[in-house]
Amino acid sequence: MTASAPGTRTLNPARLTRIGAVLAIGVVTPLLFPAYQSQATELLLFIVFALAWDLVGGQMGYTSFGNVLFVGVGMYVAAIVQVGLYYDVGLYNEAKGGGTQFVFDTSQFLIGLGLGLIAAAVAAGLTAFLLGPLVLGIRGHYFAICTLGLGIAAGQLAAGIPWIGGGSGMLTPNPPASLGDVGLLLYYLALSLALACTATFAWLLSTRFGLVLNAIRDDEDKAEAMGLPTRRAKIAAWVIAAAFLGVAGALYGNQVRFIDPTETAFAGATIGVWMILMALLGGKGTLLGPIVGAILFQITKELFWTYLLGWQRVALGVLIIVVAVFFPEGIVGYARARSRRSEETP
Amino acid sequence: MIGNLLILYQAPALGVQLLIDGILIGAVFALAAYGMALVWGVTNIINVAQGEFVMLGGFVAVFCAEHGLPLLLAVPIAAAVLYALGWALFRLVIVHLIGRDMFISVLATFGIAIVLQQVMARLFGAGDRIVDSGLASWFLFDGLVGIAQVKVLVFACCLVLGAGLTVFLQRSRAGQAIRAVAQEPRAAAVLGIETDKVYGLTFALNAAICGAAGALAAMAYPIHPYGGLSYTIRSFMIVVVAGLGNLAGVVWAAAGLGVAESFAGFVLGPQYQIAFVFGLLVVVLVLRNRMLRRQRQYLR
Amino acid sequence: MSALLELTHVTKRFGGVVANDAISLSVPEGAIVGLIGPNGSGKTTLFNAITGAFPIDHGSVRFRRREISKLLTKHIAREGLIRTYQQPRIYGRMTVQANMLASPSLREASFISVFGRDTPAQRAQAVELLDFVGLADKRGEDAGDLSFGQQKLLELAMALMNEPKMLLLDEPTAGINPVLIESLLDRLRAANKERGLTLLIIEHNMPVIMGLAEHIYCLAHGRLLAGGSPEAVRADPKVVDAYLGAA
Numbered sequence: 001m002t003a004s005a006p007g008t009r010t011l012n013p014a015r016l017t018r019i020g021a022v023l024a025i026g027v028v029t030p031l032l033f034p035a036y037q038s039q040a041t042e043l044l045l046f047i048v049f050a051l052a053w054d055l056v057g058g059q060m061g062y063t064s065f066g067n068v069l070f071v072g073v074g075m076y077v078a079a080i081v082q083v084g085l086y087y088d089v090g091l092y093n094e095a096k097g098g099g100t101q102f103v104f105d106t107s108q109f110l111i112g113l114g115l116g117l118i119a120a121a122v123a124a125g126l127t128a129f130l131l132g133p134l135v136l137g138i139r140g141h142y143f144a145i146c147t148l149g150l151g152i153a154a155g156q157l158a159a160g161i162p163w164i165g166g167g168s169g170m171l172t173p174n175p176p177a178s179l180g181d182v183g184l185l186l187y188y189l190a191l192s193l194a195l196a197c198t199a200t201f202a203w204l205l206s207t208r209f210g211l212v213l214n215a216i217r218d219d220e221d222k223a224e225a226m227g228l229p230t231r232r233a234k235i236a237a238w239v240i241a242a243a244f245l246g247v248a249g250a251l252y253g254n255q256v257r258f259i260d261p262t263e264t265a266f267a268g269a270t271i272g273v274w275m276i277l278m279a280l281l282g283g284k285g286t287l288l289g290p291i292v293g294a295i296l297f298q299i300t301k302e303l304f305w306t307y308l309l310g311w312q313r314v315a316l317g318v319l320i321i322v323v324a325v326f327f328p329e330g331i332v333g334y335a336r337a338r339s340r341r342s343e344e345t346p
Numbered sequence: 347m348i349g350n351l352l353i354l355y356q357a358p359a360l361g362v363q364l365l366i367d368g369i370l371i372g373a374v375f376a377l378a379a380y381g382m383a384l385v386w387g388v389t390n391i392i393n394v395a396q397g398e399f400v401m402l403g404g405f406v407a408v409f410c411a412e413h414g415l416p417l418l419l420a421v422p423i424a425a426a427v428l429y430a431l432g433w434a435l436f437r438l439v440i441v442h443l444i445g446r447d448m449f450i451s452v453l454a455t456f457g458i459a460i461v462l463q464q465v466m467a468r469l470f471g472a473g474d475r476i477v478d479s480g481l482a483s484w485f486l487f488d489g490l491v492g493i494a495q496v497k498v499l500v501f502a503c504c505l506v507l508g509a510g511l512t513v514f515l516q517r518s519r520a521g522q523a524i525r526a527v528a529q530e531p532r533a534a535a536v537l538g539i540e541t542d543k544v545y546g547l548t549f550a551l552n553a554a555i556c557g558a559a560g561a562l563a564a565m566a567y568p569i570h571p572y573g574g575l576s577y578t579i580r581s582f583m584i585v586v587v588a589g590l591g592n593l594a595g596v597v598w599a600a601a602g603l604g605v606a607e608s609f610a611g612f613v614l615g616p617q618y619q620i621a622f623v624f625g626l627l628v629v630v631l632v633l634r635n636r637m638l639r640r641q642r643q644y645l646r
Numbered sequence: 647m648s649a650l651l652e653l654t655h656v657t658k659r660f661g662g663v664v665a666n667d668a669i670s671l672s673v674p675e676g677a678i679v680g681l682i683g684p685n686g687s688g689k690t691t692l693f694n695a696i697t698g699a700f701p702i703d704h705g706s707v708r709f710r711r712r713e714i715s716k717l718l719t720k721h722i723a724r725e726g727l728i729r730t731y732q733q734p735r736i737y738g739r740m741t742v743q744a745n746m747l748a749s750p751s752l753r754e755a756s757f758i759s760v761f762g763r764d765t766p767a768q769r770a771q772a773v774e775l776l777d778f779v780g781l782a783d784k785r786g787e788d789a790g791d792l793s794f795g796q797q798k799l800l801e802l803a804m805a806l807m808n809e810p811k812m813l814l815l816d817e818p819t820a821g822i823n824p825v826l827i828e829s830l831l832d833r834l835r836a837a838n839k840e841r842g843l844t845l846l847i848i849e850h851n852m853p854v855i856m857g858l859a860e861h862i863y864c865l866a867h868g869r870l871l872a873g874g875s876p877e878a879v880r881a882d883p884k885v886v887d888a889y890l891g892a893a
Binding site for chain 1: 448449450458465579586624627639645
């Protein structure tokens with residue numbers, strides 16, 4: 001669905017009930033299913049990845065293969081802030097974040113995390129703001145490959161900087177035992193992020209901004225010829241998506257604890273392409289699509305990892321091919337087409 | 347980095363070494379780029395798995411060497427294996443991408459690349475491999491500059507293959523059919539050329555070229571399962587700089603890229619060489635697009 | 647009356663072909679001017695040149711007394727110069743209604759205003775314009791699913807929604823149901839009289855353009871062949887030759 005028709009954005013009782021139900025499920029899940037907590041956290045972060053990709057790729061038509069750039073920037077900047085507030089980052093990485101030397105108490109950990117998340121958003125957004133004018137003038141598949149290059153180059157560059165751990169990567173701070181279940185904290189942070197992301201994008205797409213993005217996607221030259229502020233809209237969309245990707249990356253880094261420059265932070269061939277797959281699977285260019293796609297993807301990924309161990313990456317590669325070739329409209333797109341066909345039959 | 351630049355300034359022989367090494371590997375890049383341009387020009391598909399085809403060719407050579415086969419035999423074997431793979435991939439996947447959105451073909455071929463990477467990693471392990479050719483080196487300037495004979499052999503073979511491909515496209519009936527479809531697919535179809543077969547032939551031919559290039563490359567340079575993407579990016583860069591259909595441009599651009607990489611690898615350090623390649627891609631695209639924007643156009 | 651649009655020796659070459667050869671014409675403010683000529687005479691190229699689709703090789707284009715030949719299309723559009731295309735260009739995957747709501751200009755407003763919603767006045771205007779072109783019941787459909795004629799009408803409605811100072815129309819009646827053409831022309835005349843909308847119209851339909859325009863220019867082989875009142879141009883032997891000779 002493209003920008004929703006104005007006037008349908010009221011909070012009627014049905015809508016409120018739906019939102020309430022989602023909230024309730026979200027809040028209660030880790031308490032009911034503690035064994036799946038980390039997968040659920042990962043799912044929430046994937047939802048943010050997919051939504052953020054879709055804002056620029058699905059709604060605006062600029063299909064980026066290098067959004068991992070912002071994920072990685074957020075991940076590293078947050079870790080640097082979390083560590084750097086209390087210790088020398090270089091020394092920390094030389095010692096591979098040794099547990100006994102570099103201890104973080106509860107307040108240090110929490111303050112570090114909080115400031116780290118903010119720094120992640122700012123750093124990622126700033127990166128997008130600086131690169132946007134250069135790269136958003138490029139269109140179509142050239143943009144796709146250019147961003148692919150950016151994402152991978154960033155990973156290679158990061159792997160060459162010893163200060164942040166170089167090729168051996170970096171550990172996020174050890175959560176103190178006195179904090180309790182850090183996983184639960186990360187879960188609720190991820191939940192808040194996913195909700196904030198969905199709400200923000202729902203709002204954005206209900207304004208004229210959403211119309212401008214769709215217009216750029218459908219015919220950028222026409223949009224320019226109608227006087228729409230395309231350049232600024234493109235940069236704005238990229239910066240907004242980047243900020244969310246950065247925060248999600250920072251949370252992801254704290255969840256997996258170990259940040260490898262090319263496998264975790266700037267993982268072009270995994271997370272980078274997964275977010276595209278998720279948006280496509282659910283239905284790109286819609287608000288619900290990336291969310292549905294992320295859920296489906298996460299389930300599929302868990303199934304592959306469990307039953308196809310050893311060949312799971314191959315299976316995911318095959319899934320990418322199958323979805324791209326046979327199912328590019330995704331579930332929401334397929335449902336729309338079916339409902340339209342049923343409308344046409346007398 | 348400054349230190350390395352000073353070394354270069356003080357020891358010009360080193361510069362000569364880097365230049366020669368760059369040109370020698372440039373031939374491999376040119377061959378891979380030629381294949382990518384062929385597929386792009388005929389089917390309008392960008393094959394993101396191009397580099398993986400090259401790597402696979404290299405691993406076929408590794409396999410042949412491990413089983414005692416004479417080295418140069420590995421090249422036609424790799425070409426044949428990759429031709430078959432290319433044909434299979436075309437029937438399964440690529441044929442469905444013809445005429446569709448470029449994003450879909452980039453994504454689908456990226457998927458193929460991922461599958462091939464993982465298969466190679468599982469079959470051959472994730473480390474570097476190289477085939478020992480047993481050839482020595484020539485030395486110039488009192489031993490300051492060493493030219494590995496195998497690299498010259500690879501260079502020469504790549505040139506021969508490239509020339510052979512050009513002759514094939516100009517003279518043979520299949521080659522002419524390919525060129526006809528590239529220029530005017532509808533007219534070609536009307537004249538009775540089965541465009542689907544031509545597309546398939548082109549893709550399989552490209553795979554074979556990459557396989558041969560990879561088999562040759564493996565004799566002189568280390569290959570590994572995840573080294574494909576950088577080859578894809580190199581090919582893409584060369585095609586963008588040279589322009590589709592400009593064979594001479596491909597050769598020049600490939601040589602230039604080889605030399606630039608060679609120097610960058612020394613000045614910036616080997617760990618930054620890949621970053622340089624991908625970073626250069628971004629620079630090339632941004633600059634090329636800028637040039638077009640002056641004419642109110644953009645890269646298509 | 648001052649010229650709203652003034653072209654002086656506008657020249658554009660594509661390789662060896664001179665598509666526009668030193669064309670000079672002017673469109674007075676509030677006028678309806680026609681541009682005719684056989685196929686390939688350079689009319690659409692001229693529109694492209696005026697709206698900045700490419701840089702011109704020589705000459706000047708002045709709109710509201712400002713030189714616009716060096717400006718980007720986006721900025722020319724913001725100055726109040728909008729055009730439609732021979733093959734209608736609309737936003738295919740957006741609904742008809744969304745197409746309309748994406749069309750008002752943001753001329754005076756700052757970028758931040760893009761984060762606001764459309765006003766009731768704009769929504770009413772969209773409804774009114776869609777009604778007028780007969781697409782009101784297609785509001786919720788994707789614009790890409792409309793027929794050629796319907797898309798042309800949508801494109802015109804979108805252009806009017808933009809409330810430009812001047813509209814360049816490229817064959818606005820081609821593909822339109824003849825029953826609708828007269829009411830379309832009425833609407834254009836009304837917009838011209840009441841809103842002061844200046845029009846430059848490329849047309850092949852002679853009765854339409856002769857009845858609509860006050861002044862007509864004729865192009866042939868990239869050059870300006872004739873310019874004058876509809877009666878004068880129609881009778882000009884050079885114009886008759888150009889059309890008959892083009893066969």
